[in-house]
Amino acid sequence: MLIVGEIRTGLLHNSGRLPRSGVVALLEIIPGRRVRVTNRPVNRSVSPDRLVCVDCKIPTEPLTKTQAIGTVRSHAVVTDGLVLQSSARARVVRAPGKDRQAWSHYADRRGTVEVISKAELAQIARGYRNTPTPDNRTLDLGAISEYLVSVIQRRPQLDHRTGMRSRPTRMRWTAIAEPDRTPAVNLHVNSDVLRTVELILPPDLLSFAERFCEDLALHDWLITALDNVIAQDDHGTMVAPDSNDLLNAAVKRLVHLWMPGAHVDPAMSPLWEALENRPGFSRQWNAQVAWVRDQIALRTLDVVDHVRQHEANW
Amino acid sequence: MSTPNSGYSEATEQDRPSNLPLSHLSIEVGHFYMEDLLNGEDRIRAQFRQVAPWVQAAMAATGQARPRVSTCFLVDDYFRDDTSPGKIVDKLTRIAAECGVEIDYLAREAGCAVTDRPDRDPVQLAEMVVAMLLPEPPAGTNGSRPPLHESGWLCNGERSPASDTQSGQAMQVKPWQPPMEFGGRNHSIFLDVELWKDLAEQVDGRLIRRRVWSCPLLASIWHLLRLGMLRYYADPVAVPQPPPPDGEWPDTWPQLPAVMRLNPDAAPFAAYRTLSVMPRSYLGIEHAVDVILNHIDLDQAVIDQVIERGRTENIAIPRRVTQRISHVFTDTTDPSPVPDADRG
Numbered sequence: 001m002l003i004v005g006e007i008r009t010g011l012l013h014n015s016g017r018l019p020r021s022g023v024v025a026l027l028e029i030i031p032g033r034r035v036r037v038t039n040r041p042v043n044r045s046v047s048p049d050r051l052v053c054v055d056c057k058i059p060t061e062p063l064t065k066t067q068a069i070g071t072v073r074s075h076a077v078v079t080d081g082l083v084l085q086s087s088a089r090a091r092v093v094r095a096p097g098k099d100r101q102a103w104s105h106y107a108d109r110r111g112t113v114e115v116i117s118k119a120e121l122a123q124i125a126r127g128y129r130n131t132p133t134p135d136n137r138t139l140d141l142g143a144i145s146e147y148l149v150s151v152i153q154r155r156p157q158l159d160h161r162t163g164m165r166s167r168p169t170r171m172r173w174t175a176i177a178e179p180d181r182t183p184a185v186n187l188h189v190n191s192d193v194l195r196t197v198e199l200i201l202p203p204d205l206l207s208f209a210e211r212f213c214e215d216l217a218l219h220d221w222l223i224t225a226l227d228n229v230i231a232q233d234d235h236g237t238m239v240a241p242d243s244n245d246l247l248n249a250a251v252k253r254l255v256h257l258w259m260p261g262a263h264v265d266p267a268m269s270p271l272w273e274a275l276e277n278r279p280g281f282s283r284q285w286n287a288q289v290a291w292v293r294d295q296i297a298l299r300t301l302d303v304v305d306h307v308r309q310h311e312a313n314w
Numbered sequence: 315m316s317t318p319n320s321g322y323s324e325a326t327e328q329d330r331p332s333n334l335p336l337s338h339l340s341i342e343v344g345h346f347y348m349e350d351l352l353n354g355e356d357r358i359r360a361q362f363r364q365v366a367p368w369v370q371a372a373m374a375a376t377g378q379a380r381p382r383v384s385t386c387f388l389v390d391d392y393f394r395d396d397t398s399p400g401k402i403v404d405k406l407t408r409i410a411a412e413c414g415v416e417i418d419y420l421a422r423e424a425g426c427a428v429t430d431r432p433d434r435d436p437v438q439l440a441e442m443v444v445a446m447l448l449p450e451p452p453a454g455t456n457g458s459r460p461p462l463h464e465s466g467w468l469c470n471g472e473r474s475p476a477s478d479t480q481s482g483q484a485m486q487v488k489p490w491q492p493p494m495e496f497g498g499r500n501h502s503i504f505l506d507v508e509l510w511k512d513l514a515e516q517v518d519g520r521l522i523r524r525r526v527w528s529c530p531l532l533a534s535i536w537h538l539l540r541l542g543m544l545r546y547y548a549d550p551v552a553v554p555q556p557p558p559p560d561g562e563w564p565d566t567w568p569q570l571p572a573v574m575r576l577n578p579d580a581a582p583f584a585a586y587r588t589l590s591v592m593p594r595s596y597l598g599i600e601h602a603v604d605v606i607l608n609h610i611d612l613d614q615a616v617i618d619q620v621i622e623r624g625r626t627e628n629i630a631i632p633r634r635v636t637q638r639i640s641h642v643f644t645d646t647t648d649p650s651p652v653p654d655a656d657r658g
Contacts, residue, residue: 031442032546033613051611053448056456071448072457088457102497103450103470104608104634136458143458 001177002121003209004128005089006141009221010168011082013153015161017253018081020045026157027076029148041262047076050148051110055100057138058092059127060119068092068139070106070113074148077214082253083221084152087214088144092124113139125174129196132172142170164249165232166225167193171217175199175209185271187216187279195220199271208265215264219281222254226288233295247292247299258285331616334542334550336623337382340585341369342540343415344387345592348394351402355409361593362413364644368591369415382581386419388536391567392427393529399570400563407576418580419554425572426535427527429552437546440527443535444509446611450496469506470605471495507602530602534610537603539573541638542584542620543612554583586624586631587638594643607636 012018018026020037023045027035033048051071058068074088095114106114115124134140149168153160170193178200186198197216199209229250260281261272275281344365350357373383387410389402403420410417427440452472474493495502509531513524538544544551555571556578557563564570573583590600617633624631632638 030445031438032445032544034547051448052457053451054455054457055451055453067453069451100496103448107448107609107611108633110611110614134456136456137454138456140456140458143456 001203001206002092002125003089003175003206004092004125004139004141005087005173005175005210005213006145007085007087007171007173007214007217008142008145008149008168009083009085009171009217010149011164011166011225012078012084012158013160013162014158015163018078018157020081022157023078023081026152026155027078029076029151038263041259042257043080044263045078047152049073049075049111052088052144053106054113054139058113058115058117058124059131059134059138060117060123061127061130062123063127064117064119064123066115066117066119066124067100068113068115069095069100071110072113072139072141072144073111074144076148076152079218080257083218083257084149085214085217086145086148086152087210088141088148089210090139090141092121094121121176125176125198129172129174129198132170132190132194132196142172164229164246164253166228169193169195169217169221169224171195171197171213171220173197173199173209173213175201175206175213177201177203177206179203183268183271185216185274187220187275192224205265205267208268212264212268212271215261216275219258219260219285222257223281223285223288226250226254226285226292230288230291247296250292251289251296255289258282258289331545331548331613331619332550333619333623334584335582336542336620337384337581337583337585338376338378338587338629339372339381339383340540340583340588341372341383341385342388342588342590342592343369343385343410343417345590345596346390348390348397348402351389351406352397355405358406358409359413361644362410362415365591366414368589368642368644372589372591382585384418384581384583384585385416386421386540386573386583387417388421388423389567390423392423392527392532395424395567397567398563398565399567400561403557403563416577418575418577419573419583420557420576421536421539421552421573422567422570423532423536424567425552426532426539429572431551431553432555437551439535439544439551440510440531442546443531443538443544443610447509447606448609448611450609466510466512467506467508468606468609469493469504470608471498471502471504473504473506505601505605507605509606530599530606533599534603534606537588537590537607537639538610538612538635540584540588541586541635543616543635545613545616586620586629587640589640589642591642591644593646595646597643600641604636604639607639608634610635 020043024035024037027045027047029050030048035048036046038044051073053071055069058066060066070090072088072090074086077085077087090113091111092113092115095116098116179202181200181202183205184200188196190196197213201209229246232246261269264272344361346358369385373381376383387406407417428436429439430436447468449468450470472494475491493502493504495504507530508528510528511526513526515522515524539552552572554573554575557574557576612635621631621633
């Protein structure tokens with residue numbers, strides 16, 4: 001069994017934090033189907049699943065002829081009324097036959113794509129991870145995920161004003177089931193915005209892969225966003241008129257969201273521990289947060305000092 | 315810890331659908347366009363006479379010792395709502411009774427588009443059902459294009475490619491290619507169904523855009539209501555209400571509930587299976603309904619619930635909703651059928 005997915009993570013296009021009721025209304029993308037909300041340890045709301053039908057190639061490595069038919073699920077996740085994630089994923093299985101079946105066959109298997117091919121699942125997983133920009137005949141979970149982002153960002157619950165500038169990130173992931181394996185994760189940073197994650201899991205943990213990757217993508221984006229704030233501050237290229245505004249905005253919006261593994265089943269915690277050892281996610285985050293707080297403190301002292309001198313001159 | 319399958323499928327555990335009372339069979343006892351109901355009584359009488367023996371036969375054929383069977387009738391008030399409900403209902407029920415047909419439930423077609431709920435906001439049922447459609451992907455659909463059914467059309471195969479006359483390469487005309495039905499047997503029976511039409515109208519000098527749902531879409535919703543398959547945030551929709559007390563019918567159709575229980579002793583409105591007895595002129599619409607219902611992503615929890623309910627009564631319920639629907643098409647005895655152009 002194999003699951004492939006792609007997650008986009010970025011800020012909601014809104015000037016401030018969206019209240020909880022607003023988030024629920026924002027994510028009601030399928031009329032009549034409920035938004036799932038958890039409030040602890042941080043508010044996390046998940047839209048109902050949208051299904052997208054596909055019949056196309058799926059990449060393999062080494063290259064083999066394929067035809068992938070079925071449905072892809074996508075949903076949007078909003079964390080604390082601030083961060084928007086759009087997550088598209090499909091369970092990939094090998095088709096029993098060589099021909100496309102009647103549509104009802106696929107409609108009954110929600111979120112599953114059947115692949116007509118000689119390719120092994122591991123070959124598909126490798127091909128998928130190494131094809132970040134598929135051609136227009138090849139399964140494009142990025143486009144499905146991007147479409148959902150655009151649907152959400154256009155909705156009337158948002159004021160469409162930029163509260164803090166940040167770049168969205170993409171995470172492509174695969175999770176493959178191997179019996180009697182200890183869980184393993186490999187995170188690869190391809191570029192400023194693209195990450196690739198490979199998960200190998202015992203079959204009973206496969207169902208937690210999607211949530212784990214969404215959590216990982218959120219935290220990876222937090223580090224990227226804060227890094228971006230620091231870089232802007234260094235270069236004096238801030239959007240905010242007051243240099244402290246950007247740092248304050250970052251502290252207000254981002255810092256409390258750091259809770260690695262909080263939304264992940266305890267069975268997956270060894271994977272987070274592995275990532276904490278290398279690359280040392282929390283180490284990097286804590287150092288960044290400390291830097292930002294130091295800057296705010298130093299500048300506050302500067303201001304206080306300035307005011308004192310000003311008063312002394314009177 | 316849950317098993318991988320149940321965990322990944324994200325069963326809507328917070329969305330446990332409410333139970334509906336279910337009959338064994340729901341029989342639709344004929345169908346008329348509003349024009350038929352306005353023009354004389356002969357045509358109405360002729361159809362109910364044809365319907366009556368089928369209703370008796372269907373009731374006898376449930377195979378149940380104590381069958382729960384309800385009858386229903388859908389009034390076309392969506393494409394024409396300028397008639398008086400009191401007069402129409404009176405005429406309809408009187409002639410039906412004369413012919414030995416009892417109408418337990420009377421429903422409004424407009425209620426399949428938007429349905430009212432007591433003390434709550436109305437539900438945009440047609441929008442909800444359109445959002446549940448899964449259009450069949452032609453080969454090459456990789457997820458990068460917007461959903462096909464945003465065009466307002468749904469088909470059971472791959473359309474014939476458009477001929478390329480706009481490109482300035484008129485000399486290189488591609489040969490015509492046929493459309494293809496997916497999963498067709500040897501040859502194709504290709505059907506392309508219009509789900510809605512967007513109209514722009516001038517109202518008080520302002521341009522108003524209005525979406526008009528097609529007859530097959532509303533008929534699909536009608537079948538889903540009769541099969542007890544629709545929920546709005548887990549709540550049932552179009553729950554049957556009593557008719558106005560003391561026969562005080564309002565002047566207009568929208569003032570009435572979507573479904574009314576005319577017979578207080580009727581078996582439940584929704585049922586495991588449905589039968590529609592209607593003139594054969596509706597065959598095209600019902601074919602389109604079949605295409606629509608075969609492409610709909612129903613709430614899996616509702617399907618499971620109905621199957622489970624059937625199991626407790628030793629009745630096997632098919633998972634696929636179209637397998638719970640049957641029809642009898644009667645011949646047209648009327649010498650002057652309504653012209654096609656008048657149909658919804």
